[in-house]
Amino acid sequence: MKANLEDIALAAGVSKMTVSRVLRGGTGFSAETRDRVMTIAQRMGYVPNRLAAAFGSDQASTLVGMCVPRLTSGLFGHVLDGVDRALSRLGYQLMIGANNHSAEEEEAWIRQVIAWRPAGFILSGRIHTPGTVDLLREATGPVVEIWDLTTSPIDLSVGFSHVDCGAEMAQFLLRRGRRRAGYVGALARADVMGAARLEGFQSTLARAGHPLVASEVLHDMPGFYAGYYGLETLLSRQPRLDVVYFHNDEMAIGGLAYAQSRGIRVPEDLGIAGWGGMEAASILPRRLTTTIVPTTAIGKAAAEALVARLKGEGGPEVTVIPTRLEPGETG
Amino acid sequence: MKANLEDIALAAGVSKMTVSRVLRGGTGFSAETRDRVMTIAQRMGYVPNRLAAAFGSDQASTLVGMCVPRLTSGLFGHVLDGVDRALSRLGYQLMIGANNHSAEEEEAWIRQVIAWRPAGFILSGRIHTPGTVDLLREATGPVVEIWDLTTSPIDLSVGFSHVDCGAEMAQFLLRRGRRRAGYVGALARADVMGAARLEGFQSTLARAGHPLVASEVLHDMPGFYAGYYGLETLLSRQPRLDVVYFHNDEMAIGGLAYAQSRGIRVPEDLGIAGWGGMEAASILPRRLTTTIVPTTAIGKAAAEALVARLKGEGGPEVTVIPTRLEPGETG
DNA sequence: TGCGCCAGGTTTACCGGTAACGTAAGACTT
DNA sequence: AAGTCTTACGTTACCGGTAAACCTGGCGCA
Numbered sequence: 001m002k003a004n005l006e007d008i009a010l011a012a013g014v015s016k017m018t019v020s021r022v023l024r025g026g027t028g029f030s031a032e033t034r035d036r037v038m039t040i041a042q043r044m045g046y047v048p049n050r051l052a053a054a055f056g057s058d059q060a061s062t063l064v065g066m067c068v069p070r071l072t073s074g075l076f077g078h079v080l081d082g083v084d085r086a087l088s089r090l091g092y093q094l095m096i097g098a099n100n101h102s103a104e105e106e107e108a109w110i111r112q113v114i115a116w117r118p119a120g121f122i123l124s125g126r127i128h129t130p131g132t133v134d135l136l137r138e139a140t141g142p143v144v145e146i147w148d149l150t151t152s153p154i155d156l157s158v159g160f161s162h163v164d165c166g167a168e169m170a171q172f173l174l175r176r177g178r179r180r181a182g183y184v185g186a187l188a189r190a191d192v193m194g195a196a197r198l199e200g201f202q203s204t205l206a207r208a209g210h211p212l213v214a215s216e217v218l219h220d221m222p223g224f225y226a227g228y229y230g231l232e233t234l235l236s237r238q239p240r241l242d243v244v245y246f247h248n249d250e251m252a253i254g255g256l257a258y259a260q261s262r263g264i265r266v267p268e269d270l271g272i273a274g275w276g277g278m279e280a281a282s283i284l285p286r287r288l289t290t291t292i293v294p295t296t297a298i299g300k301a302a303a304e305a306l307v308a309r310l311k312g313e314g315g316p317e318v319t320v321i322p323t324r325l326e327p328g329e330t331g
Numbered sequence: 332m333k334a335n336l337e338d339i340a341l342a343a344g345v346s347k348m349t350v351s352r353v354l355r356g357g358t359g360f361s362a363e364t365r366d367r368v369m370t371i372a373q374r375m376g377y378v379p380n381r382l383a384a385a386f387g388s389d390q391a392s393t394l395v396g397m398c399v400p401r402l403t404s405g406l407f408g409h410v411l412d413g414v415d416r417a418l419s420r421l422g423y424q425l426m427i428g429a430n431n432h433s434a435e436e437e438e439a440w441i442r443q444v445i446a447w448r449p450a451g452f453i454l455s456g457r458i459h460t461p462g463t464v465d466l467l468r469e470a471t472g473p474v475v476e477i478w479d480l481t482t483s484p485i486d487l488s489v490g491f492s493h494v495d496c497g498a499e500m501a502q503f504l505l506r507r508g509r510r511r512a513g514y515v516g517a518l519a520r521a522d523v524m525g526a527a528r529l530e531g532f533q534s535t536l537a538r539a540g541h542p543l544v545a546s547e548v549l550h551d552m553p554g555f556y557a558g559y560y561g562l563e564t565l566l567s568r569q570p571r572l573d574v575v576y577f578h579n580d581e582m583a584i585g586g587l588a589y590a591q592s593r594g595i596r597v598p599e600d601l602g603i604a605g606w607g608g609m610e611a612a613s614i615l616p617r618r619l620t621t622t623i624v625p626t627t628a629i630g631k632a633a634a635e636a637l638v639a640r641l642k643g644e645g646g647p648e649v650t651v652i653p654t655r656l657e658p659g660e661t662g
Numbered sequence: 663t664g665c666g667c668c669a670g671g672t673t674t675a676c677c678g679g680t681a682a683c684g685t686a687a688g689a690c691t692t
Numbered sequence: 693a694a695g696t697c698t699t700a701c702g703t704t705a706c707c708g709g710t711a712a713a714c715c716t717g718g719c720g721c722a
Contacts, residue, residue, distance in 0.1 A: 002469075004678060015702050020680065028700055047466070050446040051386040052678035056707050060680075063426075063447075071412040074405060081402040084429055093443055095426050098415055112424055115381040116394075135378070138333075224614040250611070257614050280581070280611065283555040283588050335708060346672050351710065359670060383708035387677050391710075665722090672715070677708105684703075691696075 003044035011040045023048070054117060061141075062092045064306065065113040066122040069101045069191070070221075074250070074278050075295050076124070079146065082299020083122060090307050092119070099124075101190035107132040114139050120306045126150035126157075127192050142309040144302045148193055149318060156309060158302040158319040162193045165291050166200030168325055169245060169273055172289075174208050176331055178243040178271055181205055183215035184230035184255065185247040186222035194222070194247045197275060201245055214238035222247045227254025243271030243331065249278040249290055256284065256330065272330045281328075289331025292324045334375035342371045354379070385448060393423045394449040395637065398440055400432045400456070400522070401552075405581070406607050406626050407455070410477065413630020414453060421638050423450070430455075432521035438463045445470050451637045457481035457488075458523050473640040475633045479524055480649060487640060489633040489650040493524045496622050497531030499656055500576060500604055503620075505539050507662055509574040509602055512536055514546035515561035515586060516578040517553035525553070525578045528606060532576055545569035553578045558585025574602030574662065580609040580621055587615065587661065603661045612659075620662030623655045 005023075009016040014033060021028055022037040023046075029037075054061040064087055068076045080096070087094055095113055099106035107129045110121070120141040126148055128136075136143050136154055143155040150157050173181060183201065185194050202212045216234040220226040227246055231254070234244065246252035252274030259266050266272050266286065274281060277292030298321050308315050336354075340347040345364060352359055353368040354377075360368075385392040395418055399407045411427070418425055426444055430437035438460045441452070451472040457479055459467075467474050467485055474486040481488050504512060514532065516525050533543045547565040551557040558577055562585070565575065577583035583605030590597050597603055597617065605612060608623030629652050639646045 006678080016678085017680080017703080018701060020678095021701090024680095030700065033700080045465075045469075047442075047469075048446045049386075049448065049678055051382060051448050052707095053680070055380075055382040055386045055677090055709090056679045057681070058707075071415055072405075072408045074403075074408070077403045077405070077408050080427075081429065084402055084427070088428060088440070088443070091443075093426055093447065094428065095424055096411075096415070097419060097425065098412065109419070111378075112419070112422075115379045116424065117380065117382050134376075138376075138378075224611050228614055253611065254614055257616065260616060280555050280584065283559055283585055285588065285591060337708080347708085348673080348710080349671065351708095352671095355710095361670065364670080380708055383677095384710070386679090386707090387709045388711070389677075663722105665720105667720090668718095670716090672713105674711105674713080676711090679707095681706090682704090685701085687699090687701105689696100689698075692694095 003041075003046045004049065008037060008041050008044060008046060011044070012037045058117065061117055061119040063095060063116055063118040064092050064120050064122060064303075065095045065097070065110070065116075065118045067097045067099050067106055067109055068124050069099060071096075071098045072221075075248075075276050075293060078295035079124075079299040079302075082296035083303045084299075086300045086303035087307070090303070092303075092307065101187060103127050103129045103132065107135070110135055119310055120144070122146060122302050122306060125192060126153070128154075142306050144306050146298055146302045148196065149320065153317060156305050156317055156319075158298055158305055158321060160293070160321055160323050161200075162196035163200035165275060165323055166197035166202070166245075167204040168200075169197075169275070169291060170201045170204035170208070172325055172327070173243050173245070173271065173273060173331055174205070174210065176271070178331075179210045180213045180240060180242045181210070182213055182234050182238065182241040182244045183217075183246075184227065184234055184244055184251060185215065185217035186220050186226045186230070186251060187247075188217045188219045191222075191247075197247075213241055223250050224254035224257070227251030228258045229254075231255040231258045241270065243273065245273045246275065248276045249274035249281045249288060250276075252288055252290065252330075253280060253284070256288070266330050277326065282326075284330075286329035287326070289328035290326050292326050294321050294323070297321050334372075334377045335380065339368060339372050339375060339377060342375070343368045389448065392448055392450040394426060394447055395423050395451050395453060395634075396426045396428070396441070396444040396447075396449045397453040398428045398430050398437055398455060400430060402427075402429045403552075405609050406579075406624060409626035410455075410630040410633075413627035413632075414634045415630075417631045417634035418638070421634070423634075423638065432518060432523075434458050434460045434463065438466070441466055450641055451475070453477060453633050453637060456523060457484075459485075473637050475637045477629055477633045479527065480651065484648060487636050487648055487650075489629055489636055489652060491624070491652055491654050492531075493527035494531035496606060496654055497528035497533070497576075498535040499531075500528075500606070500622060501532045501535035501539070503656055503658070504574050504576070504602065504604060504662055505536070505541065507602070509662075510541045511544045511571060511573045512541070513544055513565050513569065513572040513575045514548075514577075515558065515565055515575055515582060516546065516548035517551050517557045517561070517582060518578075519548045519550045522553075522578075528578075544572055554581050555585035555588070558582030559589045560585075562586040562589045572601065574604065576604045577606065579607040580605035580612045580619060581607075583619055583621065583661075584611060584615070587619070598661050608657065613657075615661075617660035618657070620659035621657050623657050625652050625654065628652050
């Protein structure tokens with residue numbers, strides 16, 4: 001890691017400012033100078049030092065911090081992928097972290113990352129500690145909140161409404177004639193988004209005169225096991241349900257497995273609906289009734305909104321990426 | 332983002348060097364001075380500037396770069412999670428990227444990230460371009476190669492042998508009486524690890540006198556769909572198979588779905604084996620025969636090996652994290 | 663009395679870029 | 693012919709830490 005701008009400047013017989021301008025593709029040099037500098041930089045194997053650049057100018061950071069609830073979630077994997085592709089195409093680097101659905105862990109993470117003076121942040125969710133909000137206000141870069149649309153975003157937001165997802169599914173199940181609905185959730189008190197879907201689901205059912213009959217919200221991670229055992233518990237408490245809405249598709253598939261193991265016919269005896277749109281859901285013997293979330297598109301839109309703001313291009317403060325209810329065959 | 336060391340120094344009536352020492356928990360100051368500095372730093376809401384620190388001292392970077400093949404892989408999500416937890420506990424920050432199974436994309440990514448002078452790198456896989464190797468040799472930090480054990484690692488390596496995974500599964504299936512095995516893969520020519528498993532599988536079968544009968548390696552992503560249609564294609568070409576080994580569990584589950592849709596009984600008519608150990612595999616009506624990969628443990632071990640090296644503690648160059656064959660009920 | 667030593671600091675130089683400003687030579691204008 | 697503009701650079705100062713060298717007063721001790 002030897003050569004720096006000075007070395008190149010010396011070898012090319014120009015000042016390091018000229019080298020800097022050439023390498024950043026600016027103006028103010030002749031074609032001849034450019035070629036000479038480029039050739040020498042190439043030959044010397046010059047590796048730029050973004051640390052110095054970002055430190056010296058505080059406009060030059062190409063670092064974006066992103067915090068997700070969990071790195072092991074299939075959905076967030078796709079969001080990350082969308083963000084990563086868009087950002088790397090635009091020349092930015094991504095620093096990530098997980099907050100385990102905790103606003104306090106999010107603040108701790110932001111406190112670490114903000115020390116690197118990133119150009120901006122992408123955060124999942126709308127719940128933040130007061131400390132987080134202070135930190136982000138002082139850090140002068142754009143902040144994109146994704147996943148749930150916030151009524152009053154810190155800065156920018158990209159996503160959809162979880163309440164609406166729940167409400168839409170309730171309406172759909174009512175239209176299919178379901179009258180005694182249950183709910184199986186996970187991450188009790190930690191996952192605000194799941195709670196929002198339940199709220200939309202529940203209030204829509206209530207308004208239609210067929211209120212939620214029973215619900216079981218586990219403290220576990222929302223995976224296949226939790227869906228399996230969650231449905232078992234729910235049905236043991238309240239066997240007379242005609243449909244169950246799950247926290248997500250993984251849990252719904254777990255629920256399907258439980259139903260199958262007990263000879264419960266789906267959808268004849270019991271309807272099952274998920275949320276999220278994981279790939280596996282579409283390859284089941286009967287396609288899962290669920291809400292498909294355009295995860296990659298959300299990631300891409302978030303990254304692009306952030307970069308547009310950085311470049312002063314200015315777009316909408318709120319970008320809605322609509323979800324789609326997939327009727328499937330289990331609801 | 333106002334206060335810096337100088338401001339604190341001024342307010343505390345000491346030099347900024349003393350403030351620096353206090354904040355980093357060094358020595359050379361009285362308890363009284365420490366308390367005064369700490370109080371003032373707290374009150375001023377001091378946010379350290381790691382950019383300046385890393386830039387000025389080149390020992391101080393707490394940045395680790397990690398490159399995975401795909402961010403949408405369930406397995407790598409868990410590896411990332413293991414790395415992230417370990418690193419954040421140890422006070423490091425994680426910069427990630429995906430290379431889409433391409434050594435060229437990996438090099439391009441490293442070229443971007445190395446400009447931030449990270450303390451070290453975690454890379455997935457053993458195949459790198461010559462340019463990558465040069466870059467990493469010049470960057471003086473540790474490099475951990477994970478996922479597959481390399482015969483000659485650049486520096487450190489953590490993982491297991493994919494060839495052995497394939498060989499072990501072949502032996503297991505032979506013991507169960509399988510004699511006409513097929514293989515369904517994905518990511519043709521891109522995923523070296525899958526190819527290694529196939530190699531181990533194939534050569535073990537051959538040595539036992541029951542060579543691989545047919546294989547179908549798709550160019551697609553290794554998901555449920557690919558498994559479904561891959562098995563369809565394979566059986567249309569060669570119906571007389573008694574077991575099929577899949578690239579991973581997702582594909583195997585897709586294959587199970589295909590078998591079920593055609594009334595093929597598993598495992599009576601056809602055995603199915605996967606690889607990876609995704610959670611869904613254990614909740615199927617019949618538990619999937621597969622190889623369980625301790626993903627989180629690999630991530631954790633990689634992070635810890637890297638930090639140990641950074642602190643000059645020196646551990647083993649190669650850490651084996653053994654996989655476990657799960658017999659299941661489909662093989 | 664003089665010396666060394668230590669705790670508890672301070673001073674100075676530097677890391678490698680970039681912004682802002684300066685300037686000389688030639689082209690173009692009026 | 694004088695003034696103005698443009699091109700193609702060069703100079704200087706600075707970002708906020710850290711390493712390393714340097715100071716200084718008080719104390720123990722021969």
